[in-house]
Amino acid sequence: MSDSDRQRREPRVTIGRRDFFKVYAAAGVAVLQGCRRRDEELIASPVRRSTALPGASVWRRSICEQCGAGCEVEVRTVDRLAKKIEGLPEGFVNRGGVCALGHSALQELYHPDRVTEPMRRGASGELEPVSWEEALEAAATAIGAAPDATTVVAGAPSGPLLGLWRRFATAVGAPPPVHWQQADAVVEREAARAVFGESTRPAYDLARADYVLSIGAPFLDGWRSPAHFAGSWAELTADRRGKLVQIEARHSLTAANADDWLPVRPGSEGFFARGLAGLLLGSGTVGEEERAAYERLYPEAPPDLAATAERCGIDQTRIERLGAELQRSRRPLVMVGGSAFDGENGVAAGAAGLALNRLLGAIGREGGVFAGVDFGFEDRVAGDAEPAMPPATLADRLIGAGRASVLVVAEADPLHGMPEFKAAFEGAATVVALSAFFDDTTSRADLVLPIQTDLERFQAVEPDPVRGIPALLVASPTVAPRGEARHPGDVALALAAAAGSALPWPGFQEAVEASLSDAYTATRADAEGADALPASLIAGALNARQFVRRTTDAGGLVGTAEMRRAPAGSAQVGEGGTAAGLPDPAAMPAPAAPEGVESFTLIPFESVKLGDGRGANRPWLQELPDPLSTVMWGSWAEVATEDADRLGVRTGDIVRLTGTAAEIELPAIVLPTVRPGSVGVPVGGGHADYGRYARGRGVNVNSLLDPDRRVAGAGAYARSGVRVRVERLRRPRRAERPVIYGRGLRQAEEIPVGWAPHGGEKA
Amino acid sequence: MTRWGMAIDLDRCTGCEACVVACAAENNIQTVGEEQAREGRAMHWLRIERYYEGEFPNVRTRFMPVLCQQCGAAPCEPVCPVYATYHNPEGLNAMVYSRCIGTRFCANNCPYTVRVFNWFDAEFPAPLDSQLNPDVSVRPGGVMEKCTFCVQRIQGGKDEAAQEEREVADGDVKTACQQSCPTKAIAFGDLEDPDSEVSRWAESPRAFSLLGDLDTRPGVVYLSGSEWREPAE
Numbered sequence: 004m005s006d007s008d009r010q011r012r013e014p015r016v017t018i019g020r021r022d023f024f025k026v027y028a029a030a031g032v033a034v035l036q037g038c039r040r041r042d043e044e045l046i047a048s049p050v051r052r053s054t055a056l057p058g059a060s061v062w063r064r065s066i067c068e069q070c071g072a073g074c075e076v077e078v079r080t081v082d083r084l085a086k087k088i089e090g091l092p093e094g095f096v097n098r099g100g101v102c103a104l105g106h107s108a109l110q111e112l113y114h115p116d117r118v119t120e121p122m123r124r125g126a127s128g129e130l131e132p133v134s135w136e137e138a139l140e141a142a143a144t145a146i147g148a149a150p151d152a153t154t155v156v157a158g159a160p161s162g163p164l165l166g167l168w169r170r171f172a173t174a175v176g177a178p179p180p181v182h183w184q185q186a187d188a189v190v191e192r193e194a195a196r197a198v199f200g201e202s203t204r205p206a207y208d209l210a211r212a213d214y215v216l217s218i219g220a221p222f223l224d225g226w227r228s229p230a231h232f233a234g235s236w237a238e239l240t241a242d243r244r245g246k247l248v249q250i251e252a253r254h255s256l257t258a259a260n261a262d263d264w265l266p267v268r269p270g271s272e273g274f275f276a277r278g279l280a281g282l283l284l285g286s287g288t289v290g291e292e293e294r295a296a297y298e299r300l301y302p303e304a305p306p307d308l309a310a311t312a313e314r315c316g317i318d319q320t321r322i323e324r325l326g327a328e329l330q331r332s333r334r335p336l337v338m339v340g341g342s343a344f345d346g347e348n349g350v351a352a353g354a355a356g357l358a359l360n361r362l363l364g365a366i367g368r369e370g371g372v373f374a375g376v377d378f379g380f381e382d383r384v385a386g387d388a389e390p391a392m393p394p395a396t397l398a399d400r401l402i403g404a405g406r407a408s409v410l411v412v413a414e415a416d417p418l419h420g421m422p423e424f425k426a427a428f429e430g431a432a433t434v435v436a437l438s439a440f441f442d443d444t445t446s447r448a449d450l451v452l453p454i455q456t457d458l459e460r461f462q463a464v465e466p467d468p469v470r471g472i473p474a475l476l477v478a479s480p481t482v483a484p485r486g487e488a489r490h491p492g493d494v495a496l497a498l499a500a501a502a503g504s505a506l507p508w509p510g511f512q513e514a515v516e517a518s519l520s521d522a523y524t525a526t527r528a529d530a531e532g533a534d535a536l537p538a539s540l541i542a543g544a545l546n547a548r549q550f551v552r553r554t555t556d557a558g559g560l561v562g563t564a565e566m567r568r569a570p571a572g573s574a575q576v577g578e579g580g581t582a583a584g585l586p587d588p589a590a591m592p593a594p595a596a597p598e599g600v601e602s603f604t605l606i607p608f609e610s611v612k613l614g615d616g617r618g619a620n621r622p623w624l625q626e627l628p629d630p631l632s633t634v635m636w637g638s639w640a641e642v643a644t645e646d647a648d649r650l651g652v653r654t655g656d657i658v659r660l661t662g663t664a665a666e667i668e669l670p671a672i673v674l675p676t677v678r679p680g681s682v683g684v685p686v687g688g689g690h691a692d693y694g695r696y697a698r699g700r701g702v703n704v705n706s707l708l709d710p711d712r713r714v715a716g717a718g719a720y721a722r723s724g725v726r727v728r729v730e731r732l733r734r735p736r737r738a739e740r741p742v743i744y745g746r747g748l749r750q751a752e753e754i755p756v757g758w759a760p761h762g763g764e765k766a
Numbered sequence: 767m768t769r770w771g772m773a774i775d776l777d778r779c780t781g782c783e784a785c786v787v788a789c790a791a792e793n794n795i796q797t798v799g800e801e802q803a804r805e806g807r808a809m810h811w812l813r814i815e816r817y818y819e820g821e822f823p824n825v826r827t828r829f830m831p832v833l834c835q836q837c838g839a840a841p842c843e844p845v846c847p848v849y850a851t852y853h854n855p856e857g858l859n860a861m862v863y864s865r866c867i868g869t870r871f872c873a874n875n876c877p878y879t880v881r882v883f884n885w886f887d888a889e890f891p892a893p894l895d896s897q898l899n900p901d902v903s904v905r906p907g908g909v910m911e912k913c914t915f916c917v918q919r920i921q922g923g924k925d926e927a928a929q930e931e932r933e934v935a936d937g938d939v940k941t942a943c944q945q946s947c948p949t950k951a952i953a954f955g956d957l958e959d960p961d962s963e964v965s966r967w968a969e970s971p972r973a974f975s976l977l978g979d980l981d982t983r984p985g986v987v988y989l990s991g992s993e994w995r996e997p998a999e
Contacts, residue, residue: 058900084896087791089945100948106787115891223780230784233948237778243991259827260780266823317823485893611782622797622894623787630781630814630829636800643822675818676825700800742803744813 057082063481064091064558066464067105068457069617071160071184072096072228073466073474074105075558078458078481085109085458085482090230095474095561096466100230103627104614110621112456112482116694117439119486122451130451135487135497142450143501145409145433150176152408154400157391158183158415161377162465163475163515164492165391166384168413171495173388174504181400182391183415185615186719187226187344189393193717194344194353197585198300198361199570204375205357206471206567207338210238212370213245214332216325218272218356220340223257225609227340231469236260246332248325250275251342253606253641253683254676256630265325266678267315269604270724272343273352273588275322276359277301278311282326283362290364297362301355306589314593316678334370335363342606345723349714351586367569374570375468378475378536378560383518393718394420398710401427408432411498413491414454418443419616419690421720422706423664437491440620446692454491459484463515463559471567476559477515519554520547537566586715594724602726603646605660606683607704613687619697620690628744629685632672635742638688638701640669642729643677652731655740660684661728662707668732669702670741682729768934769857769985770915771957772941773967774831776990778951781814781829785943785952789833792916792942794902796888809882811913812943830988831943831952834859834880834913835976838983842872842881850910857957857985858915868908877977881912915954915985916941936962957985 060079067074067088075094079087088106090099121138122130133141146153157168157180168180188204196202209215209222209232222232239245240262249261252269267275280297283289284305289297312319329335339356346352357372365371397417401424410431418424419442428434428447436448439456458481465475489497492511499506508514525534526541540560544550554560596602609615610629618624628635640658642650652658658671660682669684677683688701712721735741789795789812798807812833819826840859843851850865851872873881887907890898898904901918905911916939923939936955944952955962964987967973972989 081900086897086899087942090948097948099945099950101784101788101946102782102948103784103787106784106791106946109791109897110894113893113896115894223782229782230948233780233782234950236780237949237951240777254825254827256781259829264823264825622799623790625800626797626803626808626810627783627786628813630783630816631827633816635803635808645822675820675822676827678822738801740804742800744803744808 064478065458065481066462066476066478067101067108068462068464069104069108070225070614071467072231072469073464073476074101074228074230075476076101076105080482083482085112095476096228096469097230098234100234102225102229103611103624104225104618105230107618107621107623108457110623111439112458112485114440114620114694116441116620117485118441118445118451118453119488120453121487124449138450138452139497139501142411142435142452142498145435146175146177146411146498146502149408151178153177154397154410155180156183156397156410156412156415156417157181158413159491160184160464160467161381163380163384163463163518164511166381167492167495167511167514169385169388169391170506171499174499174506175502179389180391181394181397183394183397183417183420186394186714186722187340189719190344190349190353190714190717191340193350194339194357195570197350197354198357201374201570203570204468205570206373206375206468207336208370208373208471209235209336209338212239212334212336214329214335215239215245215247215338216250216329216335216359217247217257217261217338218250218276219343220338221251221255221257222338222340223260224255224611225614227467228469229611246328252678252681253342253608254631254674255608256611259631263325265317265321267317269342269606269681270346270348270594271315273348273355274306275311275315275317276352276355277305277587277589278308278315278322279326280359280362281305281311282308282322283329286326286330288330289362293362293364297358300358300361300585301587303587303590329363334368336360336365336371337363342723344714345721347712347715347721347724348588348591349719349721350716351588351591354585355588373471373567376471376473376566376568377465377468378473380463380465380475380515380518383522383534384514395713395718395720397424401431410434412444412448413437413495416442416444416616418447419703420705421708421710422703423708423710437494439488440694441692443691443693452494453486453488454494455484455488458482459488460490461512472564473562473566474559477555478558516551516555519551523547523550536560537562539563596726600728603680603682603729605662605704605707605723605725605727606681607686607722608683609687610685613685616687616690619687619700620694622696625696625700631676632674633744634672635744636700637741638669638685638704639672639741641677641683642671642673643679643681644673644675645679647671647673650729650731655735657732657735657739659730659732660707662725663709665706667702667704667706670735670739672741682727767855767958769957770836770920771857771955771964771968771985771987772915773953773964773973773987773989775951775967776828776830776988777992778949779829779831780949781816782948783814784946784948785831786810786812786814788942788946791897792899792902793914794898794904796890802885807885809884809911811880811882811911828992832878832880832976833986835878835982836915836985838985839981841875841877841982845871845875847871858917860917861911861914863903863905863909863911866909868910870910872910877980877982881910884909884911
């Protein structure tokens with residue numbers, strides 16, 4: 004067959020112009036159909052599908068909720084698993100920094116001993132898995148049977164989540180929740196109320212000051228936001244521009260980095276502040292207005308230099324030098340925190356410290372003190388619910404008349420913080436714990452409700468006031484939650500619904516979005532009203548829905564520097580009764596030591612390793628050497644060289660610390676930085692459970708605390724000032740030896756004073 | 767040719783140890799547990815040495831982050847019988863884990879004691895292993911390891927620059943410790959580039975080398991305005 008024949012017999016395929024358009028249109032419809040189906044599928048899918056290639060890195064913004072600081076972070080995810088946490092360079096609080104605890108949130112997320120399903124204590128006395136419906140029903144029944152005797156203990160920092168717990172308590176008919184928070188936050192507010200006339204947590208402009216006197220504030224250790232303050236400290240001290248002086252009995256990490264450290268006697272911080280005020284007032288450099296304002300607060304004459312030196316145990320010349328330097332500086336600043344607030348005289352001591360700012364003209368100026376302001380989203384979510392109660396209320400609820408029979412403990416471990424409560428907890432009929440781990444409280448609970456950790460949940464955080472600028476930070480979940488864990492806010496709402504007192508939102512995110520929407524509406528209605536946001540923040544939004552979407556897309560609302568303000572009452576200090584009843588720490592008697600016993604002042608402190616104990620379940624942090632004692636894995640007692648010589652104690656020896664109600668045994672670390680007569684022990688050790696890395700590791704120094712010792716006028720437990728007896732027991736057995744790091748250029752503990760690791764020559 | 771280097775400003779270091787945890791997270795460094803740590807087998811690639819000077823109450827505290835100094839004349843390199851540790855063209859003391867037979871001669875010869883040995887296989891109980899960085903291998907037992915200057919990040923920086931058809935710019939590569947530092951006490955980059963941040967820091971009159979007398983020509987430079995005194999003999 005010739006080629007021409009073949010061509011003739013085979014039909015030719017011809018596509019006309021019309022056919023072409025038909026095929027083209029059909030293909031187009033098919034493609035569009037495909038797109039639509041895909042689109043619908045994506046919208047219907049509850050889990051956001053990643054468009055990333057397998058193995059590719061996707062960075063997601065999140066907020067670190069390991070403490071209340073509100074540091075913004077970027078999380079590297081690969082194949083939907085979180086791999087690494089980095090500080091967000093433009094982070095409102097942290098500006099790119101992350102602390103050790105923040106990094107370790109990954110090990111909290113992927114901890115092998117997480118609680119991932121609801122559990123109920125069965126007839127055998129063991130916790131057994133149950134469904135969420137059963138668990139919520141059981142909890143709601145217990146609450147419904149005795150709403151008046153129900154106590155909610157909320158560990159969330161101030162913000163929308165705490166507001167939701169307040170709302171929850173009101174809805175189910177329970178008294179206001181107990182806010183289980185750092186003691187010094189409560190005391191700080193009371194001290195500020197006394198001095199400034201406003202209950203606020205002051206914000207300090209550390210970076211722009213030129214001379215900072217920190218009375219007890221361990222801001223490089225873990226107080227407020229160490230990531231923020233470390234950056235500010237670097238600015239303060241860059242090129243030796245500014246100076247930091249730390250007034251603190253213990254040699255904290257902040258004291259270690261201070262240009263000058265004055266180790267006052269524990270509990271004498273307030274006396275020191277009054278003595279320093281006397282020095283400044285007597286120098287003739289204080290303005291008339293500042294003097295008058297200060298003397299309205301403290302009409303009595305301040306103690307003289309000799310009395311201050313005697314009481315505080317500090318050389319007179321050092322106090323004089325400090326006073327002279329303060330007078331010479333242009334923007335001095337006094338920060339108050341930590342140990343100043345921790346004693347029974349915490350409010351009085353804190354107020355005396357804060358009042359120095361008035362004397363130095365540091366209130367509301369650059370490099371000075373500002374009011375800690377927020378957008379009030381805690382109250383917006385809480386509505387008309389009563390404010391939360393301070394931590395010490397828990398003792399009254401547990402032990403006092405009308406004691407609680409139902410305890411709902413959310414994200415808090417009060418049994419670790421105050422082990423004295425153990426008997427009272429066991430007396431409660433039902434303990435419901437919302438927790439991600441079997442911590443000391445959860446392992447004794449009757450119902451355990453698993454909750455999501457930072458990276459698994461929707462976040463809405465009002466950061467602790469470190470900059471004096473209000474902010475509400477919002478972030479979406481970074482990774483899918485593990486097991487059946489739920490958001491604690493969602494659990495509160497489900498619990499309220501199960502108890503027949505449903506709140507108006509299906510979930511925590513909706514509650515936050517509703518409060519944003521209400522704030523927009525209130526601002527539109529009356530820009531000057533009490534519920535209004537600054538008008539500039541809603542500008543450009545056409546309606547409430549758009550405002551909410553823009554806010555959540557942008558990661559929250561952040562105020563501007565113009566919104567910083569001095570504490571509202573500062574102009575009227577001494578008037579309207581603000582100064583009334585302000586106790587003068589100089590008039591308080593020195594704490595008496597027990598007779599006939601050589602006793603030491605116990606200083607419990609938070610190491611950068613474990614924080615308040617939250618970090619104890621993470622292997623990274625357990626194996627992290629404490630920067631000052633260099634101890635890993637466990638607890639230790641810091642003993643002064645002078646005391647150790649007298650007691651015959653060497654580093655590593657097991658010592659016994661005996662308090663009024665309990666005793667602990669732990670290895671001693673002899674350090675040249677410890678004030679003689681005091682003994683420092685880190686908190687956070689000695690968990691009864693809390694997972695394999697924390698269980699039985701170290702000792703719980705909180706067992707030496709007494710729930711009856713309170714900070715006067717603040718509803719907080721007094722953590723410092725406890726007297727203990729110290730005695731040497733023995734050289735440590737092999738398994739008792741403290742794990743002291745220092746591969747060293749030599750072993751760190753053996754490095755002689757003055758030793759330096761290089762030849763001394765500049766390269 | 768690039769010479770990767772690091773500068774650490776000791777006047778800015780607070781000893782907070784965020785860098786130590788960041789390093790562990792980035793480089794899949796195993797934790798060995800209390801018992802092994804007691805035997806001195808902790809695996810940190812980066813540690814904070816702490817020094818005290820003076821007596822109470824006039825005590826001064828100093829912190830010094832110590833990591834592999836990536837020496838130009840590295841004492842660890844010539845003693846390896848199997849060339850598991852070698853000098854790469856960009857100045858890194860690189861480790862080939864699969865070559866290492868665990869003689870530990872290199873650790874013995876390192877004056878900075880920054881090399882750590884895997885006495886056992888690494889354990890990351892599930893689901894802790896979900897966090898492991900896929901860019902970094904998990905080292906088996908019997909193998910020596912140490913700081914790599916986050917070589918995976920260096921490679922990542924090069925890859926990104928290549929995709930964008932440009933040279934690696936100063937600041938493209940950040941080590942994990944540098945990135946986490948809240949006081950920005952660490953600079954990293956090319957010491958051969960006179961305009962790089964690390965070169966500028968290294969030119970500071972405050973700059974010195976650790977154990978400079980040994981002439982190991984470290985790739986890590988320290989800065990301090992304080993006098994670091996001679997050992998008290």
